[in-house]
Amino acid sequence: MTENATPAKPSADPARGYSLREWLIDALALGMGGLAIYHYKPEGLLAGLIIFTGAYTLTHSLQGLNWQSLRAISEFLLILLTPTIHLGMLVMAPAASVPGMVATFLLPGIAQAYWLWALWPATGAPSHPLAMICAAWLAVLGIWIAAKTMLAGGRALQPN
Missing domain, CATH: 1.20.5 (Single alpha-helices involved in coiled-coils or other helix-helix interfaces)
Structure with a gap:
């Protein structure tokens, strides 16, 4: 055969x-x-x-x-969640530490990583509400960056 x-x-x-x-x-x-x-x-x-x-x-x-839809959804979530998380972190920050409050107020994007670094070892578990919210925000930010990268890569391959 x-x-x-x-x-x-x-x-x-x-x-x-x-x-x-x-x-x-x-x-x-x-x-x-x-x-x-x-x-x-x-x-x-x-x-x-x-x-x-x-x-x-x-x-x-x-x-x-669909990377375009994923980018739009993650961008909407970032716009919605960022002020809410920032306000919540400013309310919780004075109880934790002065460097945490300063970092939260001046660097709202980097503050999420700081809170994960500060709260995870202190509590011994990632289940602290502030740490979970910060991790979710960082995950959505990563998805948004990946979607934008994939869209930019797709445009670069198309001839004019």
Whole structure:
């Protein structure tokens, strides 16, 4: 038997490697699988495997992601959350420390990283509300930067 000389799908080039988008989706899927295990704390290997596989598969289905929509949604969330988080942090900062209050007031974007650095070791768990809010804000900022980078990369490839 002879094989079809012109297959419907050309074979993948093994030397091509992954693109940045594929690496980001795989990293996000693995992270969400791990987060699901951490959150649900299943009992037994089989239950853990089921939860990890479900979270990984659900997250990996984001391959058809529309970067323009993701950029717009994350930008809206940043515009909405930044003043709210900044005000909340200014209210909580005087109780913690003077350097924390100064950093929060003068550097609202960098202050989120400072609060994660200051509160996580102090409480021993990332479950402090201010630390969780700061982590969420930093995650949305990272998504916004990644979406803008992907859109800028897509425009650079298009001829004028």
